[in-house]
Amino acid sequence: xxxxxxxxxxxxxxxxxxxxxxxxxxxxxxxxxxxxxxxxxxxxxxxxxxxxxxxxxxxxxxxxxxxxxxxxxxxxxxxxxxxxxxxxxxxxxxxxxxxxxxxxxxxxxxxxxxxxxxxxxxxxxxxxxxxxxxxxxxxxxxxxxxxxxxxxxxxxxxxxxxxxxxxxxxxxxxxxxxxxxxxxxxxxxxxxxxxxxxxxxxxxxxxxxxxxxxxxxxxxxxxxxxxxxxxxxxxxxxxxxxxxxxxxxxxxxxxxxxxxxxxxxxxxxxxxxxxxxxxxxxxxxxxxxxxxxxxxxxxxxxxxxxxxxxxxxxxxxxxxxxxxxxxxxxxxxxxxxxxxxxxxxxxxxxxxxxxxxxxxxxxxxxxxxxxxxxxxxxxxxxxxxxxxxxxxxxxxxxxxxxxxxxxxxxxxxxxxxxxxxxxxxxxxxx
Numbered sequence: 247x248x249x250x251x252x253x254x255x256x257x258x259x260x261x262x263x264x265x266x267x268x269x270x271x272x273x274x275x276x277x278x279x280x281x282x283x284x285x286x287x288x289x290x291x292x293x294x295x296x297x298x299x300x301x302x303x304x305x306x307x308x309x310x311x312x313x314x315x316x317x318x319x320x321x322x323x324x325x326x327x328x329x330x331x332x333x334x335x336x337x338x339x340x341x342x343x344x345x346x347x348x349x350x351x352x353x354x355x356x357x358x359x360x361x362x363x364x365x366x367x368x369x370x371x372x373x374x375x376x377x378x379x380x381x382x383x384x385x386x387x388x389x390x391x392x393x394x395x396x397x398x399x400x401x402x403x404x405x406x407x408x409x410x411x412x413x414x415x416x417x418x419x420x421x422x423x424x425x426x427x428x429x430x431x432x433x434x435x436x437x438x439x440x441x442x443x444x445x446x447x448x449x450x451x452x453x454x455x456x457x458x459x460x461x462x463x464x465x466x467x468x469x470x471x472x473x474x475x476x477x478x479x480x481x482x483x484x485x486x487x488x489x490x491x492x493x494x495x496x497x498x499x500x501x502x503x504x505x506x507x508x509x510x511x512x513x514x515x516x517x518x519x520x521x522x523x524x525x526x527x528x529x530x531x532x533x534x535x536x537x538x539x540x541x542x543x544x545x546x547x548x549x550x551x552x553x554x555x556x557x558x559x560x561x562x563x564x565x566x567x568x569x570x571x572x573x574x575x576x577x578x579x580x581x582x583x584x585x586x587x588x589x590x591x592x593x594x595x596x597x598x599x600x601x602x603x604x605x606x607x608x609x610x611x612x613x614x615x616x617x618x619x620x621x622x623x624x625x626x627x628x629x630x631x632x633x634x635x636x637x638x639x640x641x642x643x644x645x646x647x648x649x650x651x652x653x654x655x656x657x658x659x660x661x662x663x664x665x666x667x668x669x670x671x672x673x674x675x676x
Contacts, residue, residue, distance in 0.1 A: 250373070252415075252423045253312070253360045254380045256320050259411045260353040261384030262392070263327040263346055264292070266408060268385075268480050269393040269499065270401075272488070277401060278336040282485075282619075286611030288343050289481045290604050295347035297600040303355050304593025305448055308586060311425045312356045312363075319352025320419060324412025331405030354381070358576065358592050362585070363426035371577050375517030378573050382509040385479055389503045455591045459646035460582025464595035466642060467531045468575030470635025472599025474538050474628055475505060475568035477606045482625075490621035491552055501562045508566020516570035520577055527574050528643055532636070534571035537564050539632055546622050572599050581650055602631050 267274060267288055275285050306315045326346025333339035354377070361373035396404040455461050478486070479502060487498035519526050541561045545553045553561075575595045583591040606627055613624035 247364075249422065249424055250357075250360050250364050252418050253316060253357045254377055256316055256415050256419055257353040257357045257377060258380050258384045259415050260319070260323050260350045261381040262387050262408060262411060263323050264350050265385045265388045265479055266327070266392055266405065267292075267343075268502070269388055269484060270396055270404075271481050271484055273396065273401060274339075278339060280336055282614040283608075283611035284336070286481060286607045288340065290607050290611075291340055292343040292347035292350075293480075293600045293604040293607065295344045296351045297597045297604065299348055299351035300355065300593040300597040300600070301452060301590065302593075303352050304590040305451060306352075307355055307359050307589035307593075308451065309447075312359050313419070313423050313425055315352050316356040316423065317416070317419055319349040319356070320412055320416050322346070322349025322352070324349070324409055324416070327412065328406060328409040331402050331409060355589055355592050355596060359589055360425075362580070362588055369521070371520045371573075372517040374573050374576055375513045375520075375570060378569055379510045379513035382506050382513070382569055385509075386503060386506040389499055389506065393499055451587060451590045452594075455583055455587050455594055458579075458582040458591070459642055459649050460578045461591050461594055463639065463642040463646040464575035464577075464579030464582075464591070465598040466575075466635055466638040467578060467598070468572045468595050469598030469602045470535050470632055470639060471531055471568055471574070472572035473568075473602035473606050473631060474542065475509070475565040476599060476603040477610065477628075478502075478565055479505060480603065481607060482610055486621050486625070487558070489619070491558065493558075501558060504559065504562040505565045508563045509569045510566075512567045513570040513573075516567075516573065520574065524577070527577055528639070528647075531571050531574045532639065534567045535632055535636060538568060539629060541565075542625065542628055546625060551622055575599075578646060578650075581653065582646070602635065606631055 271285060274280075274288065275282075278284075280287075303315065323346050326342050326344070326349060329342030329345060330339055333342050357377045358374060361377065365373050392404055392408055395407065399407075477483075483502055483505075484495075484498055487493045487501060488495060491498075493501075516530060519530065541557075541564045545557055545561050548554070548557070575598060576592060579591045579595040580588065609627035610624040613627060614621070617623045
């Protein structure tokens with residue numbers, strides 16, 4: 247648990263840095279003198295780098311081991327946060343967010359790998375949800391700590407001060423983290439299969455992981471469930487609540503905090519439910535999407551555009567289920583792939599929600615500029631992305647579950663053969 251906790255602390259810090267712009271969107275627009283679509287480019291570029299790095303990071307974790315990848319990630323996202331604090335121009339700030347996204351991309355996949363190495367298979371769903379829960383606590387720090395510091399001490403002090411957290415987590419990471427328990431063969435993977443070469447190794451890992459319906463289903467579950475809360479917390483929640491709903495900043499910050507608190511609560515619930523009943527995975531994911539769509543529709547349909555507080559509270563509570571529901575994607579990808587492909591499969595799955603978030607972040611920014619700040623029209627893009635994701639989940643669900651049952655039968659059959667082979671044989675008769 248201590249080693250896993252070090253990895254989770256690194257991920258916690260990465261989430262603080264990732265979501266720090268969510269409480270500083272309006273300040274960033276003033277500091278760099280940019281429009282709504284240009285402001286969305288900060289988060290868009292960060293997520294583009296993050297999503298683009300998922301498969302390479304998965305391959306790196308499988309091949310180089312968790313410690314090396316996590317250390318490199320911590321160095322990069324710390325440098326990115328510091329660079330963002332001191333950036334003199336919009337272009338420099340963009341480069342800093344891209345660097346931050348690159349380092350951030352290395353954190354979560356590494357933590358998932360630590361969970362599979364240090365805990366029994368049956369506890370994997372719960373450990374993944376716990377990791378996500380701790381990550382959301384990082385979002386809470388952005389809202390409750392970074393926002394007041396930003397307003398009290400200013401831009402450079404807030405972002406440069408937060409960057410020191412990256413240096414703090416680097417120390418135990420370098421000194422104490424190990425890839426897995428001794429004697430488990432949990433270190434870096436062996437070299438590529440003879441005759442394939444490095445490029446062949448990469449292609450085969452990606453191809454074999456993608457061929458599994460469970461990997462593809464995991465990606466689409468992650469795609470469809472994660473992005474509504476991500477878009478809201480990462481950039482557009484504060485502007486929507488302040489400008490479209492007319493709320494004071496403190497009230498808006500409280501609603502963002504509610505999303506994080508709800509996420510942490512539902513993370514524990516989802517992890518326990520799925521750990522006990524694997525059959526609950528798809529219903530939980532689809533139910534979360536349906537409930538999220540219903541609450542967004544209700545908020546956007548309010549005459550006059552300003553929803554009552556109870557409805558905004560309900561929306562933010564339901565948005566808190568998006569993170570735990572997105573973790574279900576890994577629960578489809580994990581049993582579909584052998585241990586040596588877990589990093590690659592997790593990387594493919596983790597791309598889903600960030601691709602959806604990028605698409606929606608850009609769509610909202612473009613629509614806001616095109617409509618003169620009509621948040622109702624801009625946030626309607628959420629429904630189009632959800633519809634795409636649901637269609638793919640329903641298309642792949644049957645195949646993925648059938649393949650999963652087939653693999654379970656194969657493992658059970660192999661276990662029976664191994665038990666028979668190990669059983670003592672009767673002595674020969676004369």
